Structure formats: structure tokens, C-alpha cells
Amino acid sequence: MTLASKLIAITFGVMASFGVVAQTFPTKPIKIIVPFAPGGSTDIIARSMADPLSKQLGQPVIVENKAGGGGSVGALEVIRAPKDGYTLGIATVSTTASNPAINAKIGYDPLKDFTAITNIAATPNVIVVNPSFPARDFKTFMEVIKKNPGKYSYASSGTGGIGHMQTELFKSLTGTFIVHIPYRGAGPGLIDVVAGQVPIMFDNLPSALPFIKDGRLIPIVIAAPKRLAQLPNVPTFAEVGLAPANRMAYYGLLGPAGLPKDVVDKIYAAAQKAALDPAVRKRIEDTGSIINVNGPEAFSKEIAAEYATYKDVVTKQKLELE
Structure with a gap:
């Protein structure tokens, strides 16, 4: 085999290896961070989805509560996580719109520091x-x-x-x-x-x-x-x-900025299938929420719209942290 042939073979081998990694995600447990204490709406929705997501993805999905700072403690842990899909978070209006809109020192930009995956549910x-x-x-x-x-x-x-x-x-x-x-x-x-x-x-x-x-x-x-x-x-x-x-509260999945598209697509597809489970739908709807699995692009736009709305409210109402 010539040197050129060997280089080509190595190149295709590396590309194939990357393809295998993308196709086999996930290969270990996935953690979903809930940025509030157990028992609230955010926690209920995360736990309602955890087992069905696990079944779809073939790996355990573990819910971990990281409360504090109006949700910012958990949100910061998500953005600092490796960009591999194994640490995700539940996005709420408080963590991705209203708190960042009023707190310039919150430590993250909701539009730049996360990868939106999908909304899961909306609550009146x-x-x-x-x-x-x-x-x-x-x-x-x-x-x-x-x-x-x-x-x-x-x-x-x-x-x-x-x-x-x-x-x-x-x-x-x-x-x-x-x-x-x-x-x-x-x-x-x-x-x-x-x-x-x-x-x-x-x-x-x-x-x-x-x-x-x-x-x-x-x-x-x-x-x-x-x-x-x-x-x-x-x-x-x-x-x-x-x-x-007339704005409902959302509860969605996100990861750190720069999450690979194949990983995002796989998690979104799993969430779509999980939300079709009648038991999941009933548990979420029993809280008064509405299933709304809308995908990365739609959820990203939803977050941006909420953030813009509350930035405007802060300006008009001259709001400051108390």
C-alpha cells in the first residue's frame, strides 16, 4: 500500500470512528439538572420524562436538583458541563428569561450560553x-x-x-x-x-x-x-x-452551548416519543400543564421572545434587584 493510500485509509477510519460515536450516543447515564427544589412543577415534569427518555435512549436518565439563586445555580452548572449531551437541564422562564432580564450579574447569557433542545410542556x-x-x-x-x-x-x-x-x-x-x-x-x-x-x-x-x-x-x-x-x-x-x-410558563430541555447537532436531534426525537406515552401525558396534564414538544428551532425562538419581553418590562417599569 502506498503512503497516499495509507493516509486515505486512516482518514476514512477516523471519520468512521466519529460516525460510530455519534450513532451510539448515549453510552452512559444522562443527568438532567432541575434548577429548583424537589416537588414543584419543574421537578414533576422532569421526573415524568426521565424514565420514558431512558427507555428511548437506552441509558439511565437521572434527575438531580440544584436549587439556588432563582434557578441560576443549576443553570450555571449546565453551561459549564462538557458539550457531549450527558448533562442537560430543564429550562424555565425564570432561568432563561425573567431572571437574566433583571440581573446583569447572573453569570450567563440565555441566548448564547445554552443549546435549546425542545420545550416539553407549557403551564397556564x-x-x-x-x-x-x-x-x-x-x-x-x-x-x-x-x-x-x-x-x-x-x-x-x-x-x-x-x-x-x-x-x-x-x-x-x-x-x-x-x-x-x-x-x-x-x-x-x-x-x-x-x-x-x-x-x-x-x-x-x-x-x-x-x-x-x-x-x-x-x-x-x-x-x-x-x-x-x-x-x-x-x-x-x-x-x-x-x-x-397571555404568556404561559415553559419547561424544556437544554444543554451547554455547542452541543453537537446529532446529539440534539437524538434527544429531541426521544422526547417526542416519550411524550406520546399516555402515562406521561396524563401525569403532566394532571398538573394543569399542556404537552408542547416543539424542537430546537422553535424552542430557541420561544426563549428569545420571552427574554426580549421581560427585558422590555425591566426597562419600562424601572425594575431593579431588591
């Missing part, structure tokens, strides 16, 4: 009030807060969280003023609204729904594509003329 958000609040519907709610600027307050999961930023978006659209009371998580804030310590909250539907059902919270308006079967008398923001506020 709802404005709720304590039964002591003098309104039971959207029209009366607006009349009350417009006549009493600064009199009423609202709870949130903390400055920069989705509840804070969605309420500020609502305020900017309606020209109203209600006072922000940040909590260390949505759970404590919701408890105080149920107890009547704070009258208003813009919360994920899954956590608010049980209190709505037993009459301890009153739903006013919801961010969803259409009215929900669980709340048929509650209008959407689009119906009341506030379409820009």
Missing part, C-alpha cells in the same frame, strides 16, 4: 385573590386597583421570578400600581395569599388550582391559549384585551 398562569378582596371577576378587579393605586399588594416567588415579571408586565399594560412583596419561593407567597396576609398573586395554575377548587382563592384571569375546562368562567388575558400578558 393565573391571577388569584384572597376571598376577602373586593372583586370576584376581572372587570371589578380592574375597577378596584385603578381606584386605589398603591393600596393593594401582590406576592411573588422573588424578584426576577416569573410571577414578579408577569405582574409587572400586567401593570405596564394596564397603567395600574400594586405593591410587590417578594418571597423566598412561590410556595410561601401562596400560603400568605391564602391566609389573607397579601391579597393578590400571579401564580402557576398547578399550585393555585387546589386552593381555587376549595374556595380559598378566587381566579380572576388566566394566561392560556383558551379557557380551561377546570375554570370555564375565567377569561384569558387575550379575551380581556391584554394579549401580551
